Amino acid sequence: MWAVIIIVCVIIIALFLLGISLYFYNVGIRRSKKDFLEVDPNLIKIEHPWESAEGWLKDQPMEVVSMKSDDGLLLKAYYVPALKPSTKTVILAHGYGGAGREMAAFAKLYQDMGYNALMPDDRGHGDSEGSYIGFGWHDRLDYKQWIQYIIQKNGPEVQIVLQGVSMGGATVLMTSGESLPEQVKCVVSDCAYTSARDILTHQLKQMYKLPPFPLLSVTSLVCKIKAGYYFGEASALAQVAKTHLPILFIHGDEDTFVPYPMVHTLYGAAAGEKELLVVKGALHGNAYFTDKEAYGNKLRGFLNKYIS
Numbered sequence: 001m002w003a004v005i006i007i008v009c010v011i012i013i014a015l016f017l018l019g020i021s022l023y024f025y026n027v028g029i030r031r032s033k034k035d036f037l038e039v040d041p042n043l044i045k046i047e048h049p050w051e052s053a054e055g056w057l058k059d060q061p062m063e064v065v066s067m068k069s070d071d072g073l074l075l076k077a078y079y080v081p082a083l084k085p086s087t088k089t090v091i092l093a094h095g096y097g098g099a100g101r102e103m104a105a106f107a108k109l110y111q112d113m114g115y116n117a118l119m120p121d122d123r124g125h126g127d128s129e130g131s132y133i134g135f136g137w138h139d140r141l142d143y144k145q146w147i148q149y150i151i152q153k154n155g156p157e158v159q160i161v162l163q164g165v166s167m168g169g170a171t172v173l174m175t176s177g178e179s180l181p182e183q184v185k186c187v188v189s190d191c192a193y194t195s196a197r198d199i200l201t202h203q204l205k206q207m208y209k210l211p212p213f214p215l216l217s218v219t220s221l222v223c224k225i226k227a228g229y230y231f232g233e234a235s236a237l238a239q240v241a242k243t244h245l246p247i248l249f250i251h252g253d254e255d256t257f258v259p260y261p262m263v264h265t266l267y268g269a270a271a272g273e274k275e276l277l278v279v280k281g282a283l284h285g286n287a288y289f290t291d292k293e294a295y296g297n298k299l300r301g302f303l304n305k306y307i308s
Helices: 002-028 049-058 100-111 137-154 167-176 196-208 215-227 236-240 261-269 292-306
Strands: 063-068 074-080 088-093 116-120 159-165 184-190 247-252 274-279
Touching: 002 196, 002 215, 049 100, 063 137, 074 100, 074 137, 088 100, 088 137, 088 167, 100 116, 100 159, 116 137, 137 159, 137 167, 159 167, 167 184, 167 236, 167 247, 184 292, 196 215, 236 261, 247 261, 247 292, 261 274, 274 292
Parallel strands: 088 116, 088 159, 159 184, 184 247, 247 274
Antiparallel strands: 063 074, 074 116
């Protein structure tokens, strides 16, 4: 009798845990409007990147381009040329729930330095296909393809910079750990997280006051079944330990959405040349908008070491 009761209780608990995990998968991973971001007090923006450069982008001869991912998704991107022919190109990776055009302020910053800019819509975002958010892991392979696209478009003499903000920062760090062509010269990571598991653990505690175990482990299994990856696989920390590309790490010291200490963990793990910019008083994703002068000066100084 007691054995039956115990078995029934275990089944009920397992079904409850599975149901909650499916809920969190649908909220956080499945492609959908992320309404919770709009009310998160940690995401108050000083100046929205898209709004700040919206007029500028409309005046550019922007080209909408596309490619097929290795797993058959149609992915879109937006290409803004330099003001005069240039061998320098930046590939800009947007954040969680965003879109390529939201990187327009950074495209303008780079155009002012003589760069072409490519702004992809990640899988599951913007005008690209995809039913889930990859947290940078599957995206790293998509960005390898975007790198090849730029080499084909701009020629073998092209010099490529990878820069991303938030999830985009983690994406370019994950990309950096792959085998990349010599045209990729350096990486700029702005407010990246160490891994999908780490950032989801933090958000689960911060937003829902829940411990990570066992909920996160079960949700990770659901993610593997539905989206093809475990949260622990999506690790920028592991990837930077494999790369020897120069990396500029940027973070605001008031960032509580992607906790500020994560940048020091990433910086410590990076195997290649590396630099760090901490912007005082900057919230998540707002380092550039908090101190444009310091950000621009540091960025230009870093790029000039590796881009001719």
